[in-house]
Ligand SMILES: Nc1ncnc2c1ncn2[C@@H]1O[C@H](COP(=O)(O)OP(=O)(O)OP(=O)(O)O)[C@@H](O)[C@H]1O
């Protein structure tokens with residue numbers, strides 16, 4: 001079998017007394033859409049931050065594309081093709097949607113020691129940025145300042161920034177957080193479109209979306225992965241039903 | 251150089267250190283709890299020194315000067331908190347720096363108008379101006395010993411206050427969770443004013459101690475303030491323990507370098523030149539110390555929280 | 557061309573005519589004040605690059621201004637008195653002295669920036685202040701160069717046929733340099749580098765997650781800013797024909813911050829407006845009372861509390877980043 005694109009071995013992270021990640025093992029194959037679910041406070045966001053390099057693990061190792069990236073700082077991981085989005089929208093609020101996307105494209109461009117040419121007029125930045133906006137359905141809103149975008153649109157832009165870095169793998173932290181039903185459905189359609197093009201690790205609370213999209217699901221409880229499998233397997237798993245759905249075992 | 255000389259300089263360092271600590275303690279509390287940079291803290295130190303010197307001159311009593319300086323400075327501090335600083339808690343650090351920079355200009359000029367532009371003399375009463383024989387043949391100025399004793403006592407008091415009392419608990423809780431403390435029904439605004447007043451009293455005490463040793467003059471607060479910043483950076487923002495350790499480190503470094511660097515430079519400079527250079531280099535030494543600490547611990551020796 | 561460019565252009569054109577107006581009005585001495593405004597404006601433009609666009613509160617820019625000033629003065633000193641520094645003799649040549657001032661201040665900024673930019677927020681403010689203070693004490697400790705008393709220039713720097721000993725010529729030199737840097741900065745902040753700085757200012761965490769390491773860009777901006785502040789220092793030494801440790805004092809660092817805020821932080825030309833306003837205010841208050849700082853202090857507090865967007869905010873009407 002081919003080596004997984006992303007691999008975590010024995011990842012641990014504690015905040016004081018809280019063990020947010022407890023011996024997490026994760027293997028994500030290239031092209032897969034993997035959902036990670038779990039109750040509030042299960043450590044999902046912490047796991048993403050560890051994988052993206054924003055937090056340093058207390059123990060364990062992370063490999064990406066067969067390379068050990070455990071000690072690699074976040075910017076370098078992004079350069080290597082590992083992008084993330086945030087559960088709590090994290091944009092550049094003073095700028096327009098397009099300017100946000102251009103920032104993301106140029107971040108991937110290697111270095112920004114270019115001091116003379118106006119960045120916003122560079123076709124090699126604008127075009128991929130516009131494409132990323134179009135991808136998430138924001139083409140019409142390119143010149144609107146972030147502050148004037150609706151919440152749902154800001155969530156779309158959140159994804160656009162991650163896509164604009166042309167990643168091999170995206171870590172999406174609850175893309176539908178705070179969205180209305182319609183907005184959620186639109187987001188699910190977007191993710192369906194991305195599936196196959198990119199490897200995706202998706203954190204999601206909306207179970208309909210998870211079961212519709214994911215090939216495999218990992219269930220995290222108190223920082224521990226208690227089960228991994230296809231949607232059907234997960235539905236049937238006793239431990240999951242017990243821990244996650246709050247049912248009695250036996 | 252003799253061992254006794256080193257001992258004397260160590261004591262000088264300790265004395266200077268506890269003085270720095272008095273000023274740093276108030277500043278670091280305000281920084282840690284209210285997240286407020288108050289450049290005018292040095293002005294409170296100056297006000298304390300001036301009030302003490304003026305009252306001593308009028309009454310001939312150092313003690314009366316001290317007793318007047320502490321409450322007077324506390325009042326000035328509380329007035330400043332109520333009128334200006336209160337509006338700055340929610341602002342960013344830059345706004346705080348600029349507004350309190352304005353306060354410094356105001357205080358320097360104000361003190362000049364009230365007390366005159368000439369430096370004031372602060373004479374010690376007889377019972378403090380002598381010296382005490384620490385070891386046979388090793389006299390040490392009584393006033394400096396008094397500073398060390400008072401400084402250490404105040405230090406102990408602050409540790410006790412922060413670690414053991416209800417006020418200290420509120421202070422610590424307020425530092426990490428403003429809303430929580432408020433939800434418990436504590437008047438945060440009042441708490442802040444109180445802490446600020448306490449900081450002002452400590453600064454004034456520092457000023458009173460500095461008066462007889464250094465000149466009581468307009469602008470005396472700023473060099474002190476910047477040194478105290480170094481103390482806080484070394485110790486870690488918001489930590490009383492850090493302020494204490496940082497202050498002693500800075501005080502010792504400064505005094506030892508000032509005493510012994512000129513001798514070192516005297517080897518290849520003329521004595522007058524060496525003395526001038528030594529003083530300035532001693533000042534530089536504490537910044538080099540700070541840089542070294544920062545390289546090893548970017549958030550200071552005792553990072554308070556977060 | 558934006559509205560902001562237009563207003564700046566009109567302002568600078570007005571400035572360019574100033575010597576003629578001053579001559580006609582019989583107040584030629586005011587040209588000197590105008591030069592000083594330009595010099596402070598240049599230093600404030602430089603500070604604004606890190607403060608307004610980089611979001612870094614440097615409380616130590618006087619170190620770079622002062623270092624630039626001292627380079628000019630020390631070279632002039634050795635050229636007159638003989639002797640040498642690091643094996644080189646002095647010079648009166650403005651070309652050499654100004655280039656060295658830029659270089660020395662830039663290197664100093666590189667060194668201070670390397671240490672300070674490891675920290676952020678409050679620590680950064682206090683550390684830049686402390687390092688500037690260290691440079692201040694360094695120059696006090698050099699009795700050969702006047703120690704606490706400072707050093708007088710024998711004459712203004714020698715720019716060949718351009719006699720900047722003449723106040724009007726000197727004024728135009730300042731004006732041209734300010735104009736050049738304003739244009740450079742205008743290009744710079746719109747370039748990839750400028751956008752990266754602004755991105756880091758607004759959301760460092762996201763910039764890192766997108767693949768941008770923060771340290772190197774901030775250091776580059778800090779170094780450039782320090783170098784230009786050094787140029788302003790070289791001009792300042794020539795304007796006053798005297799340098800002293802006061803040029804390195806925290807007071808000047810504070811004034812530069814005030815000027816940037818007064819004019820409008822993160823705006824292209826605000827710092828220039830701020831410099832003009834600040835020096836005018838200082839001049840006017842000094843005319844009224846010797847205790848002018850008693851009024852200046854509270855005015856600063858009021859500006860911070862109630863006019864935070866600065867003068868240029870009035871011109872722009874809205875925030876443009
Ligand atoms: N920076 C931090 N400091 C202290 N504790 C933290 C920090 N980040 C997370 N935690 C704690 O770690 C645990 C896991 O948090 P995390 O945000 O990873 O959960 P989550 O699964 O993403 O939850 P949610 O579904 O609410 O987003 C929680 O108990 C949280 O309080």
Ligand SMILES: [Mg+2]
Nearest residue numbers: 044045046087
């Ligand atoms: Mg989460």
